[in-house]
Amino acid sequence: KLFWFWPRNIEAAIWANDEIGGLKDPNHFLSVDSDINFIIDKITFYTPNLNSKILDLGCNVGRASNLLCKKGYVDLYGVDISSKSYDLMKKIFPDLFKIFNFERNLFQNYLSKTKNDYFETTFSIGATIENVHPSYPLIKNLCRITKKTIILDIYDSGHSYPRFWEWEFNKHNFYIKELYRTEVNKSTKFIFVK
Numbered sequence: 001k002l003f004w005f006w007p008r009n010i011e012a013a014i015w016a017n018d019e020i021g022g023l024k025d026p027n028h029f030l031s032v033d034s035d036i037n038f039i040i041d042k043i044t045f046y047t048p049n050l051n052s053k054i055l056d057l058g059c060n061v062g063r064a065s066n067l068l069c070k071k072g073y074v075d076l077y078g079v080d081i082s083s084k085s086y087d088l089m090k091k092i093f094p095d096l097f098k099i100f101n102f103e104r105n106l107f108q109n110y111l112s113k114t115k116n117d118y119f120e121t122t123f124s125i126g127a128t129i130e131n132v133h134p135s136y137p138l139i140k141n142l143c144r145i146t147k148k149t150i151i152l153d154i155y156d157s158g159h160s161y162p163r164f165w166e167w168e169f170n171k172h173n174f175y176i177k178e179l180y181r182t183e184v185n186k187s188t189k190f191i192f193v194k
Contacts, residue, residue, distance in 0.1 A: 032063055035187065039125055039153050040067045042178070042191055046149040051075055052120035055145070057107060058128030061085045062100060066093040069100075077101040077119070079110040107132055111141040123151040130154050134163065143172035143194075150174060150192040165190060 047054060050072045056065045059078030062085070068076055078100060080086075086104060090097045103110060107129065122142055129152065132138045142150055150169070165188075166176055174192040181188050 032067065035153055035182075035189075036064050036067070036125060038180075039123060039151055039189070040064060040071075042151055042189075043068065043121055043123060043149075044071060046151070046177075046191070046193065047121040049120070053077065053118060055079070055119045055122040057122060057124040057142075058126065059085075059102070062089045062093055062096050062102075064123070064125055065100060066096045069093070069096040074099055075101075077103075079103050079105055079107065081106055107138070108136045111138070111145060114141075114145045116144050117147045119146050121149040121151065122146045123153075125153045126155075128154075130163075139163070139165075139168040140172055143169065143174050146174075146194075148194055150190075152190045152192075153187055154190070155187050 043054065051074060053075045054065075054068060054073060054077065056062070056076065056078040059065055059080045060082055062078055065076045065078055076096070076099060079102070081104060083104065086102055089100070089102070122145065129138060129142075152165075154165075169175070169190075169192045174194050176190060177193040178191040179189070
């Protein structure tokens with residue numbers, strides 16, 4: 001198990017020590033673009049119950065979860081290793097801050113301790129989960145903690161750790177319901193449903 005965390009700890013240190021004004025400044029993650037709005041629309045479609053537990057994996061300052069909060073969702077969770085993002089969330093998104101169940105942690109630690117089927121929906125936006133070392137059973141744990149829907153907006157090529165996303169999710173009884181590839185930023189949007 002130690003090997004799962006060692007490579008990610010090195011990469012995560014850059015995010016954990018994010019400084020205001022630095023390369024990983026949480027202020028860079030405040031704007032909402034069409035990709036984020038698209039993901040939020042899909043979450044609300046697949047998870048219409050406003051009381052559903054929803055996990056934002058790699059939430060940073062919470063810009064996506066804030067949109068869910070504005071739509072009336074009340075049981076929102078987020079995990080991120082960023083040290084400054086939580087403080088900025090308190091200032092920028094005070095309504096989200098009041099209800100958000102945030103944990104500063106590595107994905108591996110957070111997912112490993114989360115109960116089975118705890119979340120109705122889990123989502124991740126941007127280059128976050130692609131950086132988790134493949135020795136950690138990331139997809140197995142995502143599927144284990146999620147009851148129904150997993151939505152990913154990822155850069156699935158050009159990373160050190162390529163994965164066979166569809167095959168790995170199928171192995172754990174999650175199947176592609178929708179798939180979108182964009183040429184502009186080379187991202188892929190997967191919507192997996194159990």
